[in-house]
Amino acid sequence: MAGLKYISGFGNELASEDPRCPGSLPEGQNNPQVCPYGLYAEQLSGSAFTCPRSTNKRSWLYRILPSVCHKPFTPMSCGDLTENWNEVAPDPNQLRWKPFNIPKSSEKKVDFISGLHTVCGAGDSKSRNGIAIHMYTCNTSMIDKCFQNADGDFLIVPQQGKILITTEFGKMMVEPNEICVVQQGMRFSIDVFGETRGYILEVFGAHFELPDLGPIGANGLANPRDFQTPVAWYEDRTVATGYTVVNKYQGKLFSCQQDFSPFNVVAWHGNYTPYKYNLENFMVINCVAFDHADPSIFTVLTAKSTRPGVAIADFVIFPPRWGVADHTFRPPYYHRNCMSEFMGLIKGHYEAKEEGFQPGGASLHSIMTPHGPDVDCFEKNSTAALKPERVAEGTMAFMFESSFSMAVTKWGLDTCQRLDKSYYKCWEALKSHFNPNWKPSSK
Numbered sequence: 001m002a003g004l005k006y007i008s009g010f011g012n013e014l015a016s017e018d019p020r021c022p023g024s025l026p027e028g029q030n031n032p033q034v035c036p037y038g039l040y041a042e043q044l045s046g047s048a049f050t051c052p053r054s055t056n057k058r059s060w061l062y063r064i065l066p067s068v069c070h071k072p073f074t075p076m077s078c079g080d081l082t083e084n085w086n087e088v089a090p091d092p093n094q095l096r097w098k099p100f101n102i103p104k105s106s107e108k109k110v111d112f113i114s115g116l117h118t119v120c121g122a123g124d125s126k127s128r129n130g131i132a133i134h135m136y137t138c139n140t141s142m143i144d145k146c147f148q149n150a151d152g153d154f155l156i157v158p159q160q161g162k163i164l165i166t167t168e169f170g171k172m173m174v175e176p177n178e179i180c181v182v183q184q185g186m187r188f189s190i191d192v193f194g195e196t197r198g199y200i201l202e203v204f205g206a207h208f209e210l211p212d213l214g215p216i217g218a219n220g221l222a223n224p225r226d227f228q229t230p231v232a233w234y235e236d237r238t239v240a241t242g243y244t245v246v247n248k249y250q251g252k253l254f255s256c257q258q259d260f261s262p263f264n265v266v267a268w269h270g271n272y273t274p275y276k277y278n279l280e281n282f283m284v285i286n287c288v289a290f291d292h293a294d295p296s297i298f299t300v301l302t303a304k305s306t307r308p309g310v311a312i313a314d315f316v317i318f319p320p321r322w323g324v325a326d327h328t329f330r331p332p333y334y335h336r337n338c339m340s341e342f343m344g345l346i347k348g349h350y351e352a353k354e355e356g357f358q359p360g361g362a363s364l365h366s367i368m369t370p371h372g373p374d375v376d377c378f379e380k381n382s383t384a385a386l387k388p389e390r391v392a393e394g395t396m397a398f399m400f401e402s403s404f405s406m407a408v409t410k411w412g413l414d415t416c417q418r419l420d421k422s423y424y425k426c427w428e429a430l431k432s433h434f435n436p437n438w439k440p441s442s443k
Contacts, residue, residue: 004173006228010210010275016170016232017062017267024267030060039266040066044168046183046207046272057183057207059270061168064236065260067187073247073254080117080415083125083132083251085407088414092369095408096423099360100416102160102195105139112138112163112190113147113246113253116200119412120342120364122404125151125251128205131303131313131402133342135362136198141191145244146262148187151251152204155181155301155315157398159346159360161196165189167274168265170230176346177396179315180276181208181301187245187262188274197360199344201400206303206312211296216285222300226281229273237261279346279396284321290328295399305403316399318350323391330391331381334372340406341365341399348395356426357397361418367405374426 007014017024024039026032031041039062046057100117103110115138123130136156146166156163162175167188174180176198182188184207213220242257277300285297295316303312323330343350345359356374357363365371373381413419 004171005231006172006276007231008225008228010222010224010227011271012224012229013269013271014229014273015267015269018232018234020234021266024062025269026062035062037266039063042066044185044270044272046185057270057272059169059268059272061265062267063168064234064264064266067262069260070245070256070258073249073256076246076253076255078253079114080409080411081134081248081253082118082409082411083121084409085122087410088408091408091413092366094363094365094369094371094423095412096357096363096420097361097412097416097418098420099358100135100137100197100362100418102137102197103139105195109140110138111140111142111145112136112192113142113145114138117411117416118409119362120406120408121202122340122402122406123204125204129312130204131400131404131406132202132204133400133406134200134202136196136200138190138192138196139194142189144239144241145246146187146189148245148247149182149184149202150247150249151184152202153181153183153207153303155179155201155203155208156198157200157344157346158196158198159344160198161192161194163196163198164191164193165274166191166263167230168263169268169273170233172228172230172274172276174276177280178276178278179300180274182274183207183272186274189263199362199398199400201313201315203303203313206305208301208303208315211299211302211314220283220285221297222277222282227275227277229275232265232267234264234266235261236264279317279319282317282319284319286321286323287325287328290326292325292328292333295332307403310403312402312404314399314401316401318392318395318397318399320390320392320395322388324388326386328386329381330384330386331373331377334370336368336370337365338367338403340367340402340404341371342401342406343397343399346396346398348392348397350392350395350397356420356423361420363423364406364408372427375429378430
């Protein structure tokens with residue numbers, strides 16, 4: 001949307017007020033006896049009050065009516081959204097999905113909420129420790145309706161169709177090859193512009209942060225200045241027919257009614273905000289000698305666990321870059337991992353599996369399940385001339401990596417009807433190149 005403005009920076013202490021109401025932010029205190037313009041002060045806490053300053057997250061919102069003004073919440077249908085990880089028996093196989101179907105608007109109107117489908121996950125929102133991975137496939141904007149996730153943060157990865165996200169903090173336009181994070185408790189509504197599809201990583205009990213850079217130094221990977229937070233925008237709108245607030249709470253959906261728009265925040269300040277990021281701004285770090293650096297060098301955001309160096313979830317991308325490693329098999333190597341790896345493709349062709357893995361599809365390689373290049377990739381790259389080359393040009397693959405052993409839902413294994421049951425065949429033609437008579441070449 002033309003004219004949208006953003007504030008630059010990650011995790012900063014920010015302040016914004018709608019220019020239609022200059023001076024709407026109180027000066028010198030958070031909660032004056034009477035706020036400017038007769039507004040209500042409301043704090044949104046994203047951390048315990050007593051967290052260290054470096055991890056303490058909260059924002060103050062100055063709004064026309066407080067969010068407490070609503071009718072009681074009542075249960076509603078969850079559709080394909082679930083936190084039941086015991087629906088089906090565990091499946092340790094390599095799993096791959098064809099592009100997930102988007103409903104036609106001529107057949108059925110589906111908005112963001114009704115278009116949510118849980119693919120896999122682990123842990124528990126009640127104990128505040130876990131993750132879930134969802135697909136959204138929709139064709140209709142949310143009308144007089146907003147969503148609030150009381151369980152955790154949503155990291156949203158659009159794959160087809162841009163989305164306009166209206167939040168209590170302002171508006172964000174997020175297009176494919178961008179991502180956004182709407183943190184726990186923040187109300188938002190999504191407008192779409194046709195058939196729309198994307199991926200969601202939900203994290204319970206932790207917030208996303210930038211990974212530590214260690215020996216890389218001060219700069220590189222996703223730089224803080226490239227993250228964008230919306231500026232304050234409010235609507236003072238009465239909805240006589242009722243405005244619906246949908247709340248995801250303990251893995252279930254609930255709805256309530258109120259007679260006004262929740263996007264009535266005239267001004268705000270704090271460090272707990274929604275934000276977006278353009279993946280094209282990622283500064284790739286890569287090997288310039290031989291072998292592979294670990295794929296952790298492609299981490300955009302991480303949600304840390306209480307164990308040092310172990311993430312509840314990492315968001316990792318594989319962007320266009322130069323491949324220059326000498327005497328090295330350059331594509332991803334064969335691998336078994338103590339982490340779960342869920343991959344998606346925004347556009348192009350993934351380098352290790354150019355056939356079968358398509359934009360809008362996905363794969364899951366569970367803990368200690370072997371995976372790696374398919375036959376064609378291995379054979380081609382074992383004999384390729386090793387000269388500098390562009391890798392993944394026109395492509396953007398990503399990975400949600402987690403220390404949790406994720407269970408796949410019934411929707412993911414069966415209902416969606418998109419599981420590629422022939423996936424294992426891409427490795428079947430790998431043949432032995434073992435030569436017991438091999439001798440090193442003389443120099």
